[in-house]
Amino acid sequence: MKKVIIIGAGPAGLSAGIFLARDKIPTLIIEKFSPGGNMLLTEEIENYPGFPNGISGYKLSENMKEQFLKFGGEIKLGEVERIDLNGNKKIIKLKNGEFLESEFLVIASGSTRKKLQVKGEDDFIGKGVSYCAICDGAFFKEKEVAVIGGGDSALEEAIYLTKFVKTLYLVHRREKLRAKKYLQEEAKNNKKINFILPYIVKEIKGKEKVESIILENTLKEEIIELKVDGIFISAGQKPNSEFLNGIVKTDKNGFIIVNEKMETNIPGIFACGDVIKKSLYQIITAASEGMIAGFFIEKYIENL
Numbered sequence: 001m002k003k004v005i006i007i008g009a010g011p012a013g014l015s016a017g018i019f020l021a022r023d024k025i026p027t028l029i030i031e032k033f034s035p036g037g038n039m040l041l042t043e044e045i046e047n048y049p050g051f052p053n054g055i056s057g058y059k060l061s062e063n064m065k066e067q068f069l070k071f072g073g074e075i076k077l078g079e080v081e082r083i084d085l086n087g088n089k090k091i092i093k094l095k096n097g098e099f100l101e102s103e104f105l106v107i108a109s110g111s112t113r114k115k116l117q118v119k120g121e122d123d124f125i126g127k128g129v130s131y132c133a134i135c136d137g138a139f140f141k142e143k144e145v146a147v148i149g150g151g152d153s154a155l156e157e158a159i160y161l162t163k164f165v166k167t168l169y170l171v172h173r174r175e176k177l178r179a180k181k182y183l184q185e186e187a188k189n190n191k192k193i194n195f196i197l198p199y200i201v202k203e204i205k206g207k208e209k210v211e212s213i214i215l216e217n218t219l220k221e222e223i224i225e226l227k228v229d230g231i232f233i234s235a236g237q238k239p240n241s242e243f244l245n246g247i248v249k250t251d252k253n254g255f256i257i258v259n260e261k262m263e264t265n266i267p268g269i270f271a272c273g274d275v276i277k278k279s280l281y282q283i284i285t286a287a288s289e290g291m292i293a294g295f296f297i298e299k300y301i302e303n304l
């Protein structure tokens with residue numbers, strides 16, 4: 001039986017692993033793709049401290065992985081399909097049919113940003129298509145951008161982006177927005193925000209970078225082309241928590257509920273990073289929550 005198993009090698013899982021492995025606690029991370037998580041989708045990270053000239057997501061991922069392995073941590077490639085409990089033992093079933101057991105479990109499986117699933121979207125990620133205004137807003141100073149969505153986070157992102165951009169188009173498929181009234185008021189009073197309602201995105205076009213988006217009116221036959229330098233997709237975020245099998249408490253959207261020690265409602269199961277319910281989903285918050293989970297697991301082990 002392993003002492004600690006961590007699910008997910010993004011910044012949360014790797015930071016928890018670095019803390020534990022450095023304290024000589026045998027730690028295994030299970031990762032279904034490649035260590036780095038969503039950092040690998042980020043060409044340039046400018047808001048993680050310690051890198052005044054920014055750092056590529058790939059390099060930051062490699063650095064964190066190397067630091068974990070240097071302290072004796074182990075990474076196993078595989079997808080976790082299901083978790084079960086047997087007394088204090090955590091039973092982890094992988095998709096290939098293998099079973100693993102651990103005393104402590106850290107769920108750091110992150111989240112997936114919902115996509116529009118339109119032509120051009122995948123081609124221009126990091127080249128004008130973004131899923132995170134706080135991460136990428138500063139790259140669009142004095143540019144024309146569109147935010148897609150009509151909920152609270154779309155309006156919050158739109159308002160935030162007006163600090164940087166020249167013009168902002170808020171595109172939503174309905175005539176009415178879903179966001180809270182006060183956000184709608186704030187957005188309507190903001191001179192930089194232009195509402196494009198009710199339209200859906202049909203295609204994202206460009207050569208090297210995004211140059212325009214094709215929009216279709218949802219009420220009448222009309223197609224328009226909007227020249228933009230960037231498009232922020234705010235269609236929601238889905239936690240990667242299906243494999244939990246209902247054993248850990250989550251909110252209605254599947255985000256795991258933790259306390260300030262990153263403990264879930266099940267003793268010995270911790271969670272950190274984008275898979276938990278919280279207010280800021282960033283690399284620095286994921287990394288610090290991972291460290292907190294590692295710290296309290298170490299305390300438990302010390303006192304056993």
Ligand SMILES: Cc1cc2nc3c(=O)[nH]c(=O)nc-3n(C[C@H](O)[C@H](O)[C@H](O)COP(=O)(O)OP(=O)(O)OC[C@H]3O[C@@H](n4cnc5c(N)ncnc54)[C@H](O)[C@@H]3O)c2cc1C
Nearest residue numbers: 008010011012032037038080110135273274281282283286
């Ligand atoms: C396009 C984009 C750009 C971003 N830019 C920035 C930025 O500039 N600055 C910033 O601070 N933040 C940025 N973010 C947010 C940041 O990437 C996340 O907040 C952070 O990566 C969350 O870390 P995490 O470890 O919780 O999850 P993730 O990074 O999502 O890592 C989770 C890992 O778990 C693995 N996993 C999931 N399910 C399973 C399973 N069943 N079995 C095994 N492994 C599994 C995944 O493959 C993944 O590697 C960006 C996000 C995106 C999508």
